Amino acid sequence: MVSQNRNRVVGVFCCVVGALTALAIYARPERLHAPAWLAYMACAAFVLAGLVILAMESKHKALYRWAVAALLVAMAVPPNWIAFGPGERRCSAAIGFVRFISGAVACRIAFAIGGVIVAAMAVWAIRMALRGEDAR
Numbered sequence: 025m026v027s028q029n030r031n032r033v034v035g036v037f038c039c040v041v042g043a044l045t046a047l048a049i050y051a052r053p054e055r056l057h058a059p060a061w062l063a064y065m066a067c068a069a070f071v072l073a074g075l076v077i078l079a080m081e082s083k084h085k086a087l088y089r090w091a092v093a094a095l096l097v098a099m100a101v102p103p104n105w106i107a108f109g110p111g112e113r114r115c116s117a118a119i120g121f122v123r124f125i126s127g128a129v130a131c132r133i134a135f136a137i138g139g140v141i142v143a144a145m146a147v148w149a150i151r152m153a154l155r156g157e158d159a160r
Contacts (some may be wrong), residue, residue: 103142108132
């Protein structure tokens with residue numbers, strides 16, 4: 025019972041964080057370094073993660089399966105936009121206090137690898153949801 029209550033709290037927290045972040049984006053879109061729709065997709069990932077946590081222990085297995093699929097789609101969009109979208113990209117990484125700035129090609133390749141992996145997971149989750157199968 026404690027685990028279910030904790031899951032509910034975490035699920036609601038994720039939903040609230042995603043919604044509040046979306047409101048902040050709506051209030052100050054000029055501060056973004058990406059299109060607003062892309063930032064909203066990242067916010068949707070938080071909301072969907074919360075929904076997955078809330079649906080995980082529910083009796084609505086179809087809701088859980090489709091929430092997982094939607095979450096993976098939302099998680100696949102930003103890295104794929106960075107990798108394959110128009111415009112210049114600049115990336116940086118840090119290990120401890122040492123910061124590295126990579127070139128546009130290295131940036132796109134790194135995000136392409138992650139984006140394609142998550143997109144493949146999303147396709148697999150959609151396929152499982154269509155079949156009514158759980159991946160657990």
